[in-house]
Amino acid sequence: METKALNEVTSSLEAAYCAATPCSQEWFARVCGVMPGGAKGGYFYKPYPLTMVRGEGCYLYDVDGRRYVDFANHHTAQILGHNHPAVMEAVRRQLERGIVLGAPVGVEAELAEELVRRVPSLEQIRFCNSGTEATLHAIRLARGFSGRPKIAKFEGGYHGSHDVVEISVTPSLDSAGPDSAPYSVPTAGGISPHASKEVVVLPYDDEPAVERLLRQHRRELACVIFEPRAGILAQRREFIQALHKMTQSNDILLILDEVASFRVGPGGMQEYCGITPDLTTFGKIIGGGFPVGAFGGRADIMGLLDGTQAGFSQSGTFSAHPVAMAAGLATLKQLTPEAFAHLNTLGDRLCAGLKDLFDQKKQIAARAVGIGSMFGIHFTEEEVTHYRALARTDKTMVRPVYLALLEQGYYPSHVMCMNTLSLPMDASHVDGFIEALGNALDRVTGRSTISARS
Numbered sequence: 001m002e003t004k005a006l007n008e009v010t011s012s013l014e015a016a017y018c019a020a021t022p023c024s025q026e027w028f029a030r031v032c033g034v035m036p037g038g039a040k041g042g043y044f045y046k047p048y049p050l051t052m053v054r055g056e057g058c059y060l061y062d063v064d065g066r067r068y069v070d071f072a073n074h075h076t077a078q079i080l081g082h083n084h085p086a087v088m089e090a091v092r093r094q095l096e097r098g099i100v101l102g103a104p105v106g107v108e109a110e111l112a113e114e115l116v117r118r119v120p121s122l123e124q125i126r127f128c129n130s131g132t133e134a135t136l137h138a139i140r141l142a143r144g145f146s147g148r149p150k151i152a153k154f155e156g157g158y159h160g161s162h163d164v165v166e167i168s169v170t171p172s173l174d175s176a177g178p179d180s181a182p183y184s185v186p187t188a189g190g191i192s193p194h195a196s197k198e199v200v201v202l203p204y205d206d207e208p209a210v211e212r213l214l215r216q217h218r219r220e221l222a223c224v225i226f227e228p229r230a231g232i233l234a235q236r237r238e239f240i241q242a243l244h245k246m247t248q249s250n251d252i253l254l255i256l257d258e259v260a261s262f263r264v265g266p267g268g269m270q271e272y273c274g275i276t277p278d279l280t281t282f283g284k285i286i287g288g289g290f291p292v293g294a295f296g297g298r299a300d301i302m303g304l305l306d307g308t309q310a311g312f313s314q315s316g317t318f319s320a321h322p323v324a325m326a327a328g329l330a331t332l333k334q335l336t337p338e339a340f341a342h343l344n345t346l347g348d349r350l351c352a353g354l355k356d357l358f359d360q361k362k363q364i365a366a367r368a369v370g371i372g373s374m375f376g377i378h379f380t381e382e383e384v385t386h387y388r389a390l391a392r393t394d395k396t397m398v399r400p401v402y403l404a405l406l407e408q409g410y411y412p413s414h415v416m417c418m419n420t421l422s423l424p425m426d427a428s429h430v431d432g433f434i435e436a437l438g439n440a441l442d443r444v445t446g447r448s449t450i451s452a453r454s
Contacts (some may be wrong), residue, residue: 006396009444013403020407023063027051029153041073045414050406055082057268057424060411068411069429073420075413076374077284078259079343080334081424081453087288090330094323101322108320111329115286115294120334121269121276125296127306127320129258130208132160134293135225137314138279139164142223142253144312150217152200152224152252155182157232159225159257159281163188163195173391180209204233204386206298207242218250223278227257228269230372232417234385237273244275253301259283259293263341263381263420264372272371285335288327291318321402339423346421346430350375353434361441364397369417376417377437390417397444404440405433419436 028048049436089396159165166188184399256277354368
């Protein structure tokens with residue numbers, strides 16, 4: 001689509017957005033005075049983010065009284081939807097007992113036992129406050145256990161916001177180096193100038209290159225930390241299985257980052273792929289909507305935290321917060337095999353419907369990526385199997401399509417590639433989203449001016 005025409009459509013959609021959401025605009029102007037940028041990066045999109053006042057089931061309601069079907073689910077965390085009765089009751093009971101008591105309260109043991117039961121690779125587990133903390137502590141354990149200084153991570157992989165993992169998350173392709181041997185590129189301001197020297201960067205979806213790099217650096221690598229980018233990149237199960245074998249044959253620990261991907265099934269991505277990582281990191285759904293993180297795995301590695309080994313510790317005032325533990329346990333109890341079957345059936349229906357839609361809308365190059373209840377939409381003709389293909393997608397299409405979906409009452413991720421389903425959804429929500437996306441594509445290409453609220 002020509003740039004001028006696309007800009008005109010985007011301006012029209014933005015004007016309609018501003019006219020329909022004046023209260024959100026007022027709240028954004030107010031918060032900009034006291035918070036830099038007005039909203040954290042995960043919330044912000046132009047011209048300003050919606051301010052929500054309530055969630056119920058699979059719906060969100062904004063301050064202007066508009067309702068949206070929620071396909072973002074708080075960055076994948078709200079797998080049961082909003083205000084699930086079991087979670088609300090568990091939180092209420094824990095609040096009556098005490099918010100924080102400065103001691104073990106029992107529910108953290110129950111949640112730990114439930115996770116160990118579900119995930120065979122977990123022998124022991126510790127809780128913290130976020131996915132960032134989980135990956136930080138898992139990497140420290142790997143370094144301490146192996147006695148080696150460096151880590152390997154994948155180009156485009158996101159593992160939170162501490163220095164050593166803020167490398168090559170979104171590097172410019174001009175500075176990223178060869179496809180099969182990516183450079184180690186800092187992608188966050190203010191990190192340690194030495195951080196990039198501690199990281200070997202690997203390419204997704206390239207077994208020979210990964211094998212060569214791991215063999216080259218095996219004597220200095222403590223671990224490979226791998227995020228499967230579920231619902232963002234089209235990952236081959238065979239590649240993940242090959243990575244597992246490579247780490248084993250090169251005597252390098254494998255940390256599987258399941259902060260997002262744990263929602264693909266009862267045992268997460270590792271169950272789906274049939275692998276046994278040495279350590280795993282968790283977050284999001286295991287807190288039932290509250291701040292949470294966890295890391296666990298082999299007992300001989302986790303045992304470094306048992307208090308008898310000098311120099312190893314993990315603590316935090318709010319780690320294993322009782323309310324988060326109660327909400328997380330209640331959430332997992334709802335995630336039965338039947339619940340996952342429902343979610344994954346809807347996910348299959350959605351991806352098939354999106355493929356059919358994109359086959360019909362040949363005026364726009366688009367692809368859907370999905371696994372389980374997670375999916376992404378990319379504007380490209382390429383298969384999106386690695387970071388560089390993701391970086392080459394057409395970003396100019398994202399904002400107008402997103403605004404057109406909001407106009408119709410659908411609330412996906414504003415980057416369009418980290419979307420999820422929730423348990424209260426049914427086929428009508430999935431089919432409605434596909435229809436709304438078709439309307440949005442027609443609107444953006446000038447073929448229609450349909451605007452239907454859900």
